[in-house]
Amino acid sequence: MSAILDVKSLLTPLVAALLWGTAACHAQTAGGALARMVRSGTVNVGYIPTPGTFAFRDASGNTVGYSIDVCMKVVEGIRKAVGRPDLRVDFRPLEAAQRIPLLKAGAIDLECGGNTNTVGRQRDVDFSHTLFTTGVRFVARPSVQLDGVSSLWRRRIAVSNGTTAQDTLQRLRQEQALDLVVVPTDAEGVRLVEEGRVDAFAQDDILLYGLIAASPAKDRLHVTGRHLTVEPYAFMLPKDDVPLREIVDRTVLSLMHSGELTAIYRKWFDTASLRIPMSVHMRENIRYPNKYGIP
Structure with a gap:
C-alpha cells in the first residue's frame, strides 16, 4: 500500500516536469515570442501607466502594481519553460493606442496593464483569462x-x-x-x-x-455616474502564439486555484488609500475562469 502511495505522490511533479519540458522544446523550435526572448535574453513587457493600481513606477523607479505582480509570475514560468533563469524583463510604458500595433510588430512580448478583452480586439491579439472586472x-x-x-x-x-x-x-x-x-x-x-x-x-x-x-x-x-459598461481585464498576447499562451494560461489558473490571485488583489486594492472590496464579478471570474470578450 505504501509503495502505491509513493508512486502516486510522484505523478504530479512528473506530469508537471513533462509539461515544462514540452514548453521548453517549443521554445527552442518555434518562432514567435518565446524564441525571440531566448535570442534576446529579454522579456519585453508593455503596460499603460495606471498610478497606484495595475502598473506604474514607484518612487524608486521600479515598475510595480497588481498586473505587474501577476506578470512576474508569468515571467517565472517563461524562464522555467525555456531553461533561461537569466531572462531579464524590460518594462515599456505605453499609450493605449500603441498596445496592439506593438504586439503585432513583435516589439513587445506581452501587454500586462489593464486591458479590456473585446471581441474586436480578439481579431488582432489573444487574451489571458480575465484578471479583473471594472466598468466605465x-x-x-x-x-x-x-x-x-x-x-x-x-x-x-x-x-x-x-x-x-x-x-x-x-x-x-x-x-x-x-x-x-x-x-x-x-x-x-x-x-x-x-x-x-x-x-x-x-x-x-x-x-x-x-x-x-x-x-x-x-x-x-x-x-x-453609474457604470456604463462591464470591462473584463486581461493580459494581451500575440495572436495565435500557442506556446506563450499555454504558459500564461497555466500560470494564471494556478494563481486562481491557489488563492494567490486573491492575495495579490488585497495587496493592491484593499489598502488605506483605496479600500475597494472584491466585486461579485471578480469573485466569479476566479471561481469560473474565462476569456469572455465584450462586444
Whole structure:
C-alpha cells in the first residue's frame, strides 16, 4: 500500500516536469515570442501607466502594481519553460493606442496593464483569462454629479485615445450632443478636469480611484455616474502564439486555484488609500475562469 502511495505522490511533479519540458522544446523550435526572448535574453513587457493600481513606477523607479505582480509570475514560468533563469524583463510604458500595433510588430512580448478583452480586439491579439472586472464611470469636480446617460446631455467629456471608454462615449456622442476631447493619457484627462476645461473624464472606475489617490487635487475630485459598461481585464498576447499562451494560461489558473490571485488583489486594492472590496464579478471570474470578450 505504501509503495502505491509513493508512486502516486510522484505523478504530479512528473506530469508537471513533462509539461515544462514540452514548453521548453517549443521554445527552442518555434518562432514567435518565446524564441525571440531566448535570442534576446529579454522579456519585453508593455503596460499603460495606471498610478497606484495595475502598473506604474514607484518612487524608486521600479515598475510595480497588481498586473505587474501577476506578470512576474508569468515571467517565472517563461524562464522555467525555456531553461533561461537569466531572462531579464524590460518594462515599456505605453499609450493605449500603441498596445496592439506593438504586439503585432513583435516589439513587445506581452501587454500586462489593464486591458479590456473585446471581441474586436480578439481579431488582432489573444487574451489571458480575465484578471479583473471594472466598468466605465467618470471623474469630475464635486459640483458635477452624473447619474445615467441622460445626465451627459451637452457635457464636455475627455477620454483617452484607444480605450473602450472612447468607444462607449463615441456611441453616445450624437444622442447626447457630447463634446468629446480625446487625450493621449489618463493623466492628461484628469488634468483637464482639475483645470475646469472639461466637465468630466471617462475611464474605468478602478483606474479613476487610483488617479484620484495620486492627484494633488484629490480633495476636489470624485468618481461619479453609474457604470456604463462591464470591462473584463486581461493580459494581451500575440495572436495565435500557442506556446506563450499555454504558459500564461497555466500560470494564471494556478494563481486562481491557489488563492494567490486573491492575495495579490488585497495587496493592491484593499489598502488605506483605496479600500475597494472584491466585486461579485471578480469573485466569479476566479471561481469560473474565462476569456469572455465584450462586444
